[in-house]
Amino acid sequence: MSTTDTEKDAGTRARRRARLTDTLEIDTRLLGMIGAFVAVLVVFNILTDGRFLTPRNIFNLTIQTVSVAIMATGMVFVIVTRHIDLSVGALLATCSAVMAMMQTAWLPQYLGLPLGHPMIPWLAILAGIIAGGLIGAFQGWLTGYMMIPAFIVTLGGLLVWRNTGWYLTTGQTIGPLDPTFQMFGGINGTLGAFWSWVVGIAGTLAALAVLWNSRRDKQRHGFMVKPIWAEVALGAIIAVAILGFIAILNAYQVPEGRLRREFEARGEVMPEGYTEAYGLPISVLLLIVVAVVMTVIARKTRLGRYIFATGGNPQAAELSGINTRLLTVKVFTIMGVLCAISALVASARLTNHSNDIGTLDELRVIAAAVIGGTALAGGIGTIYGAILGALIMQSLQSGMAMVGVDAPLQNIVVGSVLVLAVLIDIIYRHRTGKG
Amino acid sequence: MTPLVEMRNISIAFGGVQAVDDVSIDLHAGEVVGLLGHNGAGKSTLIKILSGAYKADSGEILIDGKRVEINSPRDARAHNIETIHQTLALADNLPAPANLFLGRELRTMFGFLDDSRMESETRKIMARLNPNFKKVAEPVSALSGGQRQSVAIARAVYFNARILIMDEPTAALGVHETKMVADLIMELKAQGLGIFLISHDTREMMSLCDRVSVMKNGQLVGTERVEDVSEDDILSMIILGKKAPEAV
Ligand SMILES: Nc1ncnc2c1ncn2[C@@H]1O[C@H](COP(=O)(O)OP(=O)(O)O)[C@@H](O)[C@H]1O
Ligand SMILES: [Mg+2]
Secondary structure: OHHHHHHHHHHHHHHHHHHHHHHHOOOHHHHHHHHHHHHHHHHHHHHOOOOOOOHHHHHHHHHHHHHHHHHHHHHHHHHHOOOOOOOHHHHHHHHHHHHHHHHHHHHHHHHOOOOOOOOHHHHHHHHHHHHHHHHHHHHHHHHHOOOOOHHHHHHHHHHHHHHHHHHHHOOOOEOOOOHHHHOOOOOOOEOHHHHHHHHHHHHHHHHHHHHHHHHHHHHHOOOOOOOHHHHHHHHHHHHHHHHHHHHHHHOOEOOHHHHHHHHHHOOOOOOOOOOOEOOOEHHHHHHHHHHHHHHHHHHHOHHHHHHHHHHHOHHHHHHOOOOHHHHHHHHHHHHHHHHHHHHHHHHHHHOOEOOOOOOOHHHHHHHHHHHOOOOOOOOOOOHHHHHHHHHHHHHHHHHHHHHOOOHHHHHHHHHHHHHHHHHHHHHHHHHHOOO | OOOOEEEEEEEEEEOOEEEEEEEEEEEOOOOEEEEEOOOOOOHHHHHHHHOOOOOOOEEEEEEOOEEEOOOOHHHHHHOOEEEEOOOOOOOOOOEHHHHHOOOOOOEOOOOOEOHHHHHHHHHHHHHHHOOOOOOOOOEHHHOOHHHHHHHHHHHHHHOOOOEEEEEOOOOOOOHHHHHHHHHHHHHHHHOOOEEEEEOOOHHHHHHHOOEEEEEEOOEEEEEEEHHHOOHHHHHHHHHHOOOOOOOO
16 A cells, blocks of 8 residues: 555656756756766765865866867767767867967968967967868868768878877977967966956856847747746756856965965065965866857757758758758868867967877767767767766766776776766666657 | 649669659649559659659759759759658657758848747648647657658648649558548649649549559559549559550
8 A cells, every 4th residue: 555655656756856847948868967967076075075076176177178078069069960080189189289380380480470479379279270170171071072981081080180290290299388378278377256257247147148038039939938936946046056166266266376476477575465266267268168159059050950950860851952961071170170179278288289189088078978968879969968978077087086096997987987878868768758 | 734844754773773764744733643653663763853852864854844953952942842752851859840941941130040930830830730739849759650741741831832742641640640631632732732642542542633643663654534544444554564455
């Protein structure tokens, strides 16, 4: 008797829960991923006696994630269109080499720009982005028009671009990189407390405006809208998340010694009790911008619609008049440009270009996209999922390192988590009948 | 009266297979022409040439008596030719509105997709075609065969087709849904559309079509007005590949 009662209870409870997420129109898979992420954070925080979730460590975690996360957003498009890109780590190395050589050798030698010239970092970045875009387009052309499987094109690319990078620098480590350039790396370029709050508040207002607009748009077309309390709750969650994140980053203080050195460099004396917060790193801001742009492309443009349609049913896309070959070129071009942006962040973080930069990143990037719910069968994937996937992987890795797990075991765990995440996703899709 | 569509002496081969061999058919406005024949007779291939999916090796296509080049699905659409393909050309991962407008999305003045307007247009047309259709926001993989078929039909109807090609539209449907498609065909015919209909159900074809063309092994066996022939005559054309001897 009592068992059936509890079962019935559990049933209603489950149904009520389903209705709550339905009302809020929150993706349950997103909730699952956030849950997994929070669980990882909490477990490591307990294992490290609270050292894991300090402002300093959270700051480091985010700047370590940026490079892989940026590329993972592009990998979503690649995998959604039923392709794969194994060359992203190598492409990152070539772009990084181009940017490093531009600023230290080519621009000074061939254009006569003196080292430290204000245009140098920007021209170097532009050159890197053009290189990444062209190489990506070329690989996309080989895949889309020459019909060579992307797996083969980019497997070849992995060897080609890794070693093209080597030739560009004749195997040397190039550095130190331009100080302005280095500001995109993380700790050497942060907004400070005031501007971090400005960005946080502007971001919150923008997010709320988007919520509000989509509600009004639905009302205008006479569609069902969420009850107003659900809307307010969602808005509050978003605001707390954004502003909370900023507050944490602003709680990480620049060490006193470093501040004093900065004052001394300017020939001043540091006032007693002076403090300064790091705040939002420019690299993280860059990731946020990339995420927003990629999400807009995915959801609000024809390009994005065609990417998902082609992934869902390539024949249907073609019969609807979509040029799927050109689409492949576009997708790989985007991937190439994102590799260049990641190269900027990664080399700036290391303050120099080295030949092994980005090694094994292809695996991290693919794993991030897949853990984030991108289906290898194509047609399904989200930008925010891939970023969360990158965060989960980086947290696992950093957490294990902090706990003192040795490197081989770290890799075993990360590999197992990848397989497990896909298994859970398959079971979830089976249950809900989605996708 | 000039026919709406004329396909003249169309041939196409895939490798060694002559899938369509010197076939000529035509279609008038307000007319339903059926294509009959065994599997592999070349029916789908013939109409795919009209819908721009394949390019004929030889032959010509005339619309309103004028020669046209149809090299892609876009060209076909530009001539108001809409096709419901045998294997439903739907992206299963996308909801109905995205499928209905695929390749012809409505956009806002800033050039972004206008999903709300596409959804509301979809609701309007589905209310007309299939009042039971409710799952507008879900991926079409979650829909029944009949509902998926109505999405494919809605796509053809919404864009004001003049020439409609339906390749086995009722093959996967139940009795009720089949009736719904049949009613729709009659309604569209009354509106003056020309319709090419492919089906294996000879009886259904006799009731829906004005004329039927029978194909076998890529060749046209013959075209008959339905009132001039019996179901048995048609069956023997399909099986024997010969015109029935003049009715005795
Ligand atoms: N894309 C293709 N490649 C090779 N052969 C094909 C292709 N499409 C159709 N065929 C061949 O052409 C012939 C006619 O096929 P089809 O037009 O699909 O017949 P039906 O629709 O009458 O059943 C068959 O022998 C089929 O195998
Ligand atoms: Mg067929």
